[in-house]
Amino acid sequence: MKKNYSRLEASGGFFEITLLVNGTKREFRVKNGEFLLDALRRYGYKSVKKGCDTGDCGSCTVIVDGKPSLACLIPAFSAHGSAVTTVEGLGTMRAPHPLQTAFVEAGAVQCGFCIPGMILSAKALLDEVPDPSEEEIRKYLDGNLCRCTGYVKQIQAVKAAAKKKRGGKEA
Amino acid sequence: MNNIKYCSFPETPKAALAALLDRRAEAMAVAGGTLVAKTLPDSVTHFVGLKKLPYRHIVKRGGDLVIGALASFDDIDRSRLTRGWAGGVLSMAAARCSSQLIRNMATIGGNIARPHSFNIFPAVLEGLDAGLRIISRSGIRTVPFSAVYLPDFRLKPGRDCVILEIIIPGKTRNWLCRFEKFARTETSWEAYFSLFMAAGVKAGVVREARVAVGALSPKPFRALSAEKFLRGRALSSASAAEAALELERDLDQLRAGDFRKEAAAALFGRFISSLSGERPGVKR
Numbered sequence: 001m002k003k004n005y006s007r008l009e010a011s012g013g014f015f016e017i018t019l020l021v022n023g024t025k026r027e028f029r030v031k032n033g034e035f036l037l038d039a040l041r042r043y044g045y046k047s048v049k050k051g052c053d054t055g056d057c058g059s060c061t062v063i064v065d066g067k068p069s070l071a072c073l074i075p076a077f078s079a080h081g082s083a084v085t086t087v088e089g090l091g092t093m094r095a096p097h098p099l100q101t102a103f104v105e106a107g108a109v110q111c112g113f114c115i116p117g118m119i120l121s122a123k124a125l126l127d128e129v130p131d132p133s134e135e136e137i138r139k140y141l142d143g144n145l146c147r148c149t150g151y152v153k154q155i156q157a158v159k160a161a162a163k164k165k166r167g168g169k170e171a
Numbered sequence: 172m173n174n175i176k177y178c179s180f181p182e183t184p185k186a187a188l189a190a191l192l193d194r195r196a197e198a199m200a201v202a203g204g205t206l207v208a209k210t211l212p213d214s215v216t217h218f219v220g221l222k223k224l225p226y227r228h229i230v231k232r233g234g235d236l237v238i239g240a241l242a243s244f245d246d247i248d249r250s251r252l253t254r255g256w257a258g259g260v261l262s263m264a265a266a267r268c269s270s271q272l273i274r275n276m277a278t279i280g281g282n283i284a285r286p287h288s289f290n291i292f293p294a295v296l297e298g299l300d301a302g303l304r305i306i307s308r309s310g311i312r313t314v315p316f317s318a319v320y321l322p323d324f325r326l327k328p329g330r331d332c333v334i335l336e337i338i339i340p341g342k343t344r345n346w347l348c349r350f351e352k353f354a355r356t357e358t359s360w361e362a363y364f365s366l367f368m369a370a371g372v373k374a375g376v377v378r379e380a381r382v383a384v385g386a387l388s389p390k391p392f393r394a395l396s397a398e399k400f401l402r403g404r405a406l407s408s409a410s411a412a413e414a415a416l417e418l419e420r421d422l423d424q425l426r427a428g429d430f431r432k433e434a435a436a437a438l439f440g441r442f443i444s445s446l447s448g449e450r451p452g453v454k455r
Contacts, residue, residue, distance in 0.1 A: 005186040007179035015178065033173035035208075055205060058272055067245075067275040073208045074276075077178045078201070078220045121271070142358055143270025 008080060017080040021045065022089025030076035036062070037071035040086065047087035047116040051145075058144035061117030062086050068121045070143075087116040090123065099123055099161045106157035110148035118144040122158045131162055172211045178218040182225075184306040187333050190219045192308065200329040202241055202278040206285040226280075226335055229253060234341035240280025240334040244268050244291075247279060256339065257299060257369065260348035264295045264367075267352045269360045279337055283319065284328035286389065289360050294385030295350060297393060298367040299343045307332035320390040346371050346379070347446055351438045353431075362386040364431050368442045370401065375447070377401045382418060382439065387425045394421035397439070406447035415440030 008015050010032050017028050021040075030039045037060040040048045051059030053072045060071040063085035091097035096104075099119050109115050118141060125132055125140040132140070137158050138151075146154065177194070181187040191198045198217035201207055211218075226239035229250045236256050238247065247253050247265040254262045268274055268291045282292045283303070293316075301316040307326050316337075318324050326332040348369040354362040364386045371379035380401035382394035397418040404410045415436040422432045 005179045005181040005190050007177050007190070010176045010178075013173070031173075032175040054209070055273060056270075058270065061272060067243075068272055069276050070205075070272050073205055075172060075175070075204070075208055075218065077175065078204070078218060078222075080178070080180070139266075140271050143272035 008077060010077075015077040015080070017077055019079060019081075020083040022085055028076065032077065034076045035072055036064075036074040036076045036079050036084075039076040040071060040084070045086045045088055049113055049116060051113070056145070057114070058117045058121070059114055061120045061144060063120050063124055066124070068117075068124045068143075085120065085123075087119055090119065097123070098164050099126070099157070102157040102161035102164065103154065106153045106160060108149065108153035108157040110146075114144055114146045114148075118146070118154060122161070125158070126162055126165060130166055132158070134159070172208075174213050174216050175211070175218050176216045178220060180220045180223045182223045184224065184226075184311070184333060184335055187219060187221060187224060188306050188308070190217070191329075191331060191333070193217070196330075198330070200284075200333055202281040202284075203243065203276040204281075205273050205277040206281060206287065221280075221333070224333075224335075236339040236341075236344070238279055238337045238339070240283075240336060241278050242280075244274035244277050244279070244282075245271070248274060257343045257346045258348040260295060260299075260350050260367065260369070261339070264291050264350040264352075264365075267291060267350065267357075267365075270358045273360075280328075280334045283316070283337070284334055286320075288386050288389050289362055290385070291352070291365065294365055294367045294383040294391040296337065296339075297391040298348075298369055298381040298383035299339050299346075300381075302338040302340070303334055304336040304338060305332045305334050311335070313338065343369070346381075349442045353434050353438070364427070364435055366435055366438055367391075368439055370443070370446055372406065372446060376403065376405050378403075382421075384422065384425075384435065387422070387427050387431065392421075392425060394418050396421045401443070406443065408444055408447065411440045411443035411447065414443050 013032050014029050049059035051057035055070045055073045061068050062071045064082050091100050121141050121144050137155050179190045181190050194217040199215045200219040200221050202221045227241045228239040229252050230237050244265040248262050282290045296316045302313045304313050328334050346369045351366045352362045353364050367383040369381040370377050380398040382397045384392045397414050400417045401414050418439045419432045419436045
């Protein structure tokens, strides 16, 4: 059959790929057995946490092409050309994202390990649904496990951030 | 995955097939990747990423419901078309798969191409008499979903053919359906069993019935005795209870544990009772 497709070729076990990380185009050199989670952490995006490494805990959540996804299940080379958002792209210490502020104000953070993933899932939810119900929030965050809290404060934080995003108006 | 030497992103079905056939046994197509990313065989050197194929649609075509193989579980969960088709059973099933993060990534095509007893969709598609549009060396054609489990179906989806679309026949549009997953927790992928139940009812009489059970065998199991029992029968709590016992007998073939049989029968009896508007209950 005629080869009418483009392809990447590994050289010495490494692929050269391009990602749009937090709006900035970056070149990555990734091992052929490496997952996006490890590649991002190796390149300095330490907010992406390594928890279970099997797609169960949600600590490695990043937004890939608009959808919260598990970086531990994405072969790094297969993400070539994708737009990736990590928490580093959301806010800074001086100018935090409204969700980050809401999580702090609600006391939703204890050890903090699950929070980057949870905030990215919540961001994607609020981008799609500006006034989510509690049921919608619970469903959307069901892949982000927290072992410190009972999820109550985090759900309150997402509700508060949604309200703030709507300019303080009730849904 | 350490042996991957090439990675391609074909944009058309023909290009995807060419990428697979170019490397024969060394190539594998991957869509969402949630089932295979961690378990790619060492023999695979060519990763064919399907993410650029334009097959994420959910549309009505010629009276049928057509779902692109790259539609994610989340797409199917939220689609108005799937929510309004066959009692929304496809959305119901999609929503019961694992976590939101998995539902964002996993595709219906991958759920079929990588057979696993815990997969959500096979029992539903078996019950809805779905068809698959595939491309292989001999071109594009439609095959019954159930054919992929037959020994004479020699093509391996994702290796020497690519699933393009899933076709849900128009006759199922107004079927009364329900999907149940019996598992340890809401987000557990490993279910004790999953159950697809459907009935076409006219004037209080069951004209068509389907019961398919997942997670108990490598391929979805059709409870044919329970289906046969229901066909032509008037809906009542008595017929619901008898149909439930019939399902228990069907499940004996799988040597399913007693608690599984009883739970499945209870859920089935409840479903049939809900159709008759009478109170559910399995009499023993």
